[in-house]
Amino acid sequence: xxxxxxxxxxxxxxxxxxxxxxxxxxxxxxxxxxxxxxxxxxxxxxxxxxxxxxxxxxxxxxxxxxxxxxxxxxxxxxxxxxxxxxxxxxxxxxxxxxxxxxxxxxxxxxxxxxxxxxxxxxxxxxxxxxxxxxxxxxxxxxxxxxxxxxxxxxxxxxxxxxxxxxxxxxxxxxxxxxxxxxxxxxxxxxxxxxxxxxxxxxx
Amino acid sequence: xxxxxxxxxxxxxxxxxxxxxxxxxxxxxxxxxxxxxxxxxxxxxxxxxxxxxxxxxxxxxxxxxxxxxxxxxxxxxxxxxxxxxxxxxxxxxxxxxxxxxxxxxxxxxxxxxxxxxxxxxxxxxxxxxxxxxxxxxxxxxxxxxxxxxxxxxxxxxxxxxxxxxxxxxxxxxxxxxxxxxxxxxxxxxxxxxxxxxxxxxxx
DNA sequence: GTCTATAGAAGGATAGAC
DNA sequence: GTCTATCCTTCTATAGAC
Numbered sequence: 001x002x003x004x005x006x007x008x009x010x011x012x013x014x015x016x017x018x019x020x021x022x023x024x025x026x027x028x029x030x031x032x033x034x035x036x037x038x039x040x041x042x043x044x045x046x047x048x049x050x051x052x053x054x055x056x057x058x059x060x061x062x063x064x065x066x067x068x069x070x071x072x073x074x075x076x077x078x079x080x081x082x083x084x085x086x087x088x089x090x091x092x093x094x095x096x097x098x099x100x101x102x103x104x105x106x107x108x109x110x111x112x113x114x115x116x117x118x119x120x121x122x123x124x125x126x127x128x129x130x131x132x133x134x135x136x137x138x139x140x141x142x143x144x145x146x147x148x149x150x151x152x153x154x155x156x157x158x159x160x161x162x163x164x165x166x167x168x169x170x171x172x173x174x175x176x177x178x179x180x181x182x183x184x185x186x187x188x189x190x191x192x193x194x195x196x197x198x199x200x201x202x203x
Numbered sequence: 204x205x206x207x208x209x210x211x212x213x214x215x216x217x218x219x220x221x222x223x224x225x226x227x228x229x230x231x232x233x234x235x236x237x238x239x240x241x242x243x244x245x246x247x248x249x250x251x252x253x254x255x256x257x258x259x260x261x262x263x264x265x266x267x268x269x270x271x272x273x274x275x276x277x278x279x280x281x282x283x284x285x286x287x288x289x290x291x292x293x294x295x296x297x298x299x300x301x302x303x304x305x306x307x308x309x310x311x312x313x314x315x316x317x318x319x320x321x322x323x324x325x326x327x328x329x330x331x332x333x334x335x336x337x338x339x340x341x342x343x344x345x346x347x348x349x350x351x352x353x354x355x356x357x358x359x360x361x362x363x364x365x366x367x368x369x370x371x372x373x374x375x376x377x378x379x380x381x382x383x384x385x386x387x388x389x390x391x392x393x394x395x396x397x398x399x400x401x402x403x404x405x406x
Numbered sequence: 407g408t409c410t411a412t413a414g415a416a417g418g419a420t421a422g423a424c
Numbered sequence: 425g426t427c428t429a430t431c432c433t434t435c436t437a438t439a440g441a442c
Contacts, residue, residue, distance in 0.1 A: 254418065414437085419433100
């Protein structure tokens, strides 16, 4: 591969990421991607053969990005509360920079459930409970966290972090009516969300 | 209008609702809608002129459905805790019957923010805080609920109720890896969510 | 590797008969 | 009010020159 290959392929991939995030698979147009990449439409097919393949490349990259950001949660040097605070700060910060990500992933996985399986195969999200139980054996006694309600807690945490961005246009509109604005609402949320969850799970 | 008008228009509307919820505006095909309604494609245009108009009819009906189900929250005969419990039971039950609703609304409002404005105009969601303050003046002292953190609380409640359905295929896959199943997770959630929120907002 | 030109199919929309 | 036939545009994808 020459340098030109990489440059062009990279430009295509970036442009495709933009367009797919904005319009979704069905709404995206190959012409639009080509224009933004500053190249000809047929080059897209030269590098990726079909729209579907190009989409999958983008989807897997973007989805992995989302699920691989849980690293600090596995760190041994943080208390449970610190991990929760850390998570909300980091995760909300990432979403702040990519506000279109949640709707994109939610939408595409909902219309095509098989897509998520490959991504989750290589994630250790299934082992989360085992890790937590091992790392916080003593601490856990001070919280209402059990193997049984663990899915409820984890999905609530994800919900509180992700939903504001997934529902951004609705929330923005309502906040506007009440004299608030979205950006400061999000900034406040990093700490509020952590407090909220910690109170909710404390014994 | 004859009876036939209503029957056909109704069948079209029902079919359109199904298809739009399943595929979204961009993924939906007029031919598909016509087939499900058991009529010819050109009849769609006879009744609704364009795909866009048909979509708007469906979207407004469906979105209103979602925002008008907050009625019990305005009832004077319930305590704050009872309202929260009532909300989660009712709301999760509705979503259980229409699991595709959240992604549909999130997706379409995100790609076209103007769409939500007309719906929210006729909703009294902007006055929620005023109503709450009036109806629960004394009770409120036992909770950490202020005018300032009210948006944080409301969006957390919505998040906890809506997100499991918006992320259904992801959550289902993960639950599977952990030996749980989605349906019982949802059934448990009605009570768990209420407990979770009440603990989180108690002083 | 990149472009132009175009095939081939599909989708939304309309005309006109009944 | 409903159908058939068809127009027109748009979109993905490929052929072939450079």
